[in-house]
Amino acid sequence: xxxxxRLAIAGFVVFGLLAxxxxxxxxxxxxxxxxxxxxxxxxxxxxxxxxxxxxxRKITATLYYVAEDGMALAPVQRDVPFGATVPEQARxxxxxxxxPPAGTTPPLVSAIPPDVKLRDVYLTERGDAxxxxxxxxxxxxxxxxLDEIFTVYSIVNALTVNLPAITRVQILVDGKEVDTxxxxxxxxxxxxxxxxxxxxxxx
Amino acid sequence: MLLAALTAACLCLSIxxxxxxxxxxxxxxxxxxxxxxxxxxxxxxxxxxxxxxxxARLFNLAVREDAAAGGISITSGTQxxxxxxxxxxxxxxxxxISLPTAAVRDGRAWYVPVxxxxxxxxxxxxxxxELRKPSRLLLVGDIRMPRVAARVEPLxxxxxxxxxxxxxxxxxxxxxxxxxxxxxxxxxxxxAPDIRAGATTDTLQNxxxxxxxxxxxxxxxxxxASFRAADQPGPAGSTRIVIDLVAxxxxxxxxxxxxxASGQAPAPAAPPAQPETPPLLDLPPAGGLRTIVIDxxxxxxxxxVKGEKGTLEKNVTLSVARRLKASIETRLxxxxxxxxxxxxxxxxDQRAALANNNKADLFISLHANASVRPGVAGIxxxxxxxxxxGAEAQRLxxxxxxxxxxxxxxTRDIEITPWEMAQARHLDQSAAFARAVEAALRDRVTMxxxxxxxxxxxxxxxxxxxxxLVEMGFxxxxxxxxxxxxxxxxxxxxxxxxxxxxxxxxxxQGTR
Numbered sequence: 001x002x003x004x005x006r007l008a009i010a011g012f013v014v015f016g017l018l019a020x021x022x023x024x025x026x027x028x029x030x031x032x033x034x035x036x037x038x039x040x041x042x043x044x045x046x047x048x049x050x051x052x053x054x055x056x057r058k059i060t061a062t063l064y065y066v067a068e069d070g071m072a073l074a075p076v077q078r079d080v081p082f083g084a085t086v087p088e089q090a091r092x093x094x095x096x097x098x099x100p101p102a103g104t105t106p107p108l109v110s111a112i113p114p115d116v117k118l119r120d121v122y123l124t125e126r127g128d129a130x131x132x133x134x135x136x137x138x139x140x141x142x143x144x145x146l147d148e149i150f151t152v153y154s155i156v157n158a159l160t161v162n163l164p165a166i167t168r169v170q171i172l173v174d175g176k177e178v179d180t181x182x183x184x185x186x187x188x189x190x191x192x193x194x195x196x197x198x199x200x201x202x203x
Numbered sequence: 204m205l206l207a208a209l210t211a212a213c214l215c216l217s218i219x220x221x222x223x224x225x226x227x228x229x230x231x232x233x234x235x236x237x238x239x240x241x242x243x244x245x246x247x248x249x250x251x252x253x254x255x256x257x258x259a260r261l262f263n264l265a266v267r268e269d270a271a272a273g274g275i276s277i278t279s280g281t282q283x284x285x286x287x288x289x290x291x292x293x294x295x296x297x298x299x300i301s302l303p304t305a306a307v308r309d310g311r312a313w314y315v316p317v318x319x320x321x322x323x324x325x326x327x328x329x330x331x332x333e334l335r336k337p338s339r340l341l342l343v344g345d346i347r348m349p350r351v352a353a354r355v356e357p358l359x360x361x362x363x364x365x366x367x368x369x370x371x372x373x374x375x376x377x378x379x380x381x382x383x384x385x386x387x388x389x390x391x392x393x394x395a396p397d398i399r400a401g402a403t404t405d406t407l408q409n410x411x412x413x414x415x416x417x418x419x420x421x422x423x424x425x426x427x428a429s430f431r432a433a434d435q436p437g438p439a440g441s442t443r444i445v446i447d448l449v450a451x452x453x454x455x456x457x458x459x460x461x462x463x464a465s466g467q468a469p470a471p472a473a474p475p476a477q478p479e480t481p482p483l484l485d486l487p488p489a490g491g492l493r494t495i496v497i498d499x500x501x502x503x504x505x506x507x508v509k510g511e512k513g514t515l516e517k518n519v520t521l522s523v524a525r526r527l528k529a530s531i532e533t534r535l536x537x538x539x540x541x542x543x544x545x546x547x548x549x550x551x552d553q554r555a556a557l558a559n560n561n562k563a564d565l566f567i568s569l570h571a572n573a574s575v576r577p578g579v580a581g582i583x584x585x586x587x588x589x590x591x592x593g594a595e596a597q598r599l600x601x602x603x604x605x606x607x608x609x610x611x612x613x614t615r616d617i618e619i620t621p622w623e624m625a626q627a628r629h630l631d632q633s634a635a636f637a638r639a640v641e642a643a644l645r646d647r648v649t650m651x652x653x654x655x656x657x658x659x660x661x662x663x664x665x666x667x668x669x670x671x672l673v674e675m676g677f678x679x680x681x682x683x684x685x686x687x688x689x690x691x692x693x694x695x696x697x698x699x700x701x702x703x704x705x706x707x708x709x710x711x712q713g714t715r
Contacts, residue, residue, distance in 0.1 A: 066575050069579070070579035144571065144572040144677070145658065146674065180551075183661070184662075189592055191659065
C-alpha cells in the first residue's frame with residue numbers, strides 16, 4: 001500500500017521535472033534553432049524563393065566609377081541583386097560597387113582598390129549607415145587626395161543616392177573607426193552625399 | 204652507395220659553384236693611422252665577401268679550422284669568434300650572432316661576408332673597427348672621418364649650399380680669392396666620395412673634394428658677392444653647415460639689403476613679375492605674418508603615393524617643405540616651422556597641434572596626388588569643407604555665439620569652438636588663401652582642370668588658422684613624376700607658394 005503511494009508520488013515528481021525541463025529549456029531551445037533555420041534560409045536564398053533556373057530578382061542602381069578624364073565620378077546604371085530590407089539592399093549595392101567593373105567599352109575604372117571585401121553594413125535609426133570593409137581598402141590604396149575622395153564618395157554616393165533611407169555613411173575598416181584611408185579624407189564622422197564629385201551626364 | 208655519390212656531387216657543386224662566379228668588385232679601402240691600403244672583395248651568390256686570410260694578416264688574427272666540429276675559430280688577442288662552416292652564424296665571446304650568409308670555401312681559402320667585420324670582428328678586436336658599406340671604407344682605430352654630403356638650393360639671388368656632416372666635426376669656412384670657398388674640417392680625412400654640386404647658378408660652379416683630404420672646395424660663379432655660413436643641428440647625430448652665396452645686385456643699392464626706413468608707409472609687396480631675383484628681404488617681419496607652418500605630408504612607414512619609377516610622395520613633400528622654409532625665411536623674414544624635418548610618421552592631430560601651439564598665421568600642407576588613370580595631371584589646391592560634418596559645424600562656421608549664464612546674474616555670449624573643429628572659424632580666410640595660392644601657381648605651372656577644390660580633409664579640420672593643402676601634381680602620371688622628383692619643378696612650386704603667401708598677405712593688409 002505504502003509502496004504504491006510512494007511510486008505514484010515519485011511518478012508525479014519525475015513527470016513534473018520532465019515537464020518543467022521541456023517548458024523552460026527544451027521548447028525555447030527547439031524554437032530558437034527553428035528560427036535560426038528560417039533566418040538562414042531567407043538569408044541564403046534571394047526572396048522570394050526562386051524556382052530552380054528562374055532569374056534572380058534584380059533592381060537597377062546607380063554605381064560610381066572614375067570618369068574618363070579622371071576628374072570626377074561618373075554615374076553608371078547597373079543591375080544589382082534585389083534585397084528585401086534596407087540593410088540587405090545596402091549590402092547588395094556596396095558589394096556591386098566593390099566588385100571590379102565588368103567589361104564595357106570604354107572600360108570603367110573603379111576608384112576602389114581590388115580585393116576589398118564587405119564585412120557588414122549596419123544602419124542606425126537616424127539614417128546613418130556604417131559600411132565595414134576589409135583592410136585591403138587601406139593597404140591597397142594608392143593614396144592621393146583626389147583618388148581617396150573618389151574612393152570614399154563612390155561608396156557614400158552609391159548608398160545615399162540609391163537608398164533614400166540612408167542619409168549619411170561612415171566607412172569602418174575591420175570593424176573599427178578609422179581616421180582616414182590614406183591620410184586625407186576625414187572618416188571620423190558619417191559623410192553626407194556629395195554630388196560635387198560627380199559628372200552630370202549619365203552613361 | 205647512392206648516398207656517397209650524392210654527397211660527392213654536392214661537394215663538387217659547392218666547390219664548383221663559387222668558382223664559377225668570382226666577380227671583380229672594386230676593393231674596400233682600409234684607412235688606418237699609418238695610411239691606406241686596398242682590401243679586395245669577391246662576390247659569391249650575390250654576397251660581397253672578404254678573404255679570411257686577408258683579414259687575418261691585417262688584424263693579426265689566428266685562424267684555426269676545426270673540421271670535426273664544423274667550425275672556424277678566429278682569435279684576436281685573448282678573445283675569439285667561432286664561425287660555423289655551414290650556417291650563417293657565429294659565436295662572438297659566447298654570444299650567437301647571425302650573418303647574411305655562411306662562410307664560403309674556395310679551394311683552400313675561406314671567405315666571409317663583409318658584415319662579418321662589423322658584427323663579429325669589431326666586438327672582439329682591441330682597436331676600433333668601423334665598416335662603412337656605402338663608401339666602401341673600413342676604418343681602423345680612432346680615425347676621424349666624417350661623412351659629408353652636399354645639397355644646393357637656388358633661392359633667387361641666394362644660392363644655398365647645405366653640407367650635412369656626420370658625426371658633427373669642427374670646421375672653418377674661408378674665402379680664397381674671388382674664385383672659391385674652402386671648408387676645412389678637423390678630421391683625418393673626409394668620407395665624401397661623390398660630392399658635387401648637382402646644380403649650378405651664377406654664384407656657384409661646383410662643389411668638389413679639396414686640395415687636402417680634410418677640405419671641400421666650393422667653386423664660385425662670376426656674380427658671387429659675399430657669403431654667410433651658419434651651423435644647424437641636422438637629423439640623427441649630424442650637423443648642417445648652411446652656406447648662403449649672395450649674388451651681386453645689378454645697380455648697387457643703399458648697402459645692407461634692408462629696405463629704406465620709412466615712417467608709416469608699408470613697404471611695397473614684392474613684385475611678382477620678377478620672382479627670379481627677389482630682394483633679400485621683401486618686408487620687415489610685420490604685415491600680419493609672423494609664423495607659417497609647413498606640413499610635409501606623410502612620412503615614415505606612410506610613404507604616400509608611389510610613382511612608377513619609385514618616387515615617394517613623402518620624399519617629395521619633405522624636399523619641397525625644406526626649400527619652402529628656406530625661401531620664406533630669407534625672402535619674407537617670417538618664422539617657418541616644419542611639422543617634420545625627417546622621415547618620420549606624424550599623426551594628423553600632432554601636425555595641427557604644432558601649428559596651433561605656435562600660434563601660426565598660415566598652414567600649408569604639401570602632398571602629391573594619385574589617380575587610377577595615368578593620364579590625369581596638374582596641381583590642385585584644397586581647403587576644407589564642413590559639408591557632412593553636420594549642423595554643429597555649420598553653426599561654428601557662421602560664428603554664432605552661445606549665451607551662457609554668468610555668476611551674479613545675466614548672460615554672456617561666448618563662442619565655443621571644439622579644438623578638433625578649429626578650422627570652422629577660418630573657412631573664408633582659407634578660401635582667400637587658397638585662391639591666392641592657386642593664382643600664383645597658375646602663372647607658372649599647368650593646373651588640374653579642377654584646380655581649386657573643397658574637401659573634408661583630415662589634417663585641416665583641427666587647424667586654428669587659414670589653411671590650405673596643395674597637391675603638387677600626380678605621381679601616377681609618368682611625366683609629372685619625373686618633374687616632381689627634380690629640382691626645377693620643386694623650385695618653381697616653391698616660388699609660386701612664396702608668391703601666393705605674398706598675394707594673400709597684401710589682400711588682407713588693412714583688414715587685420
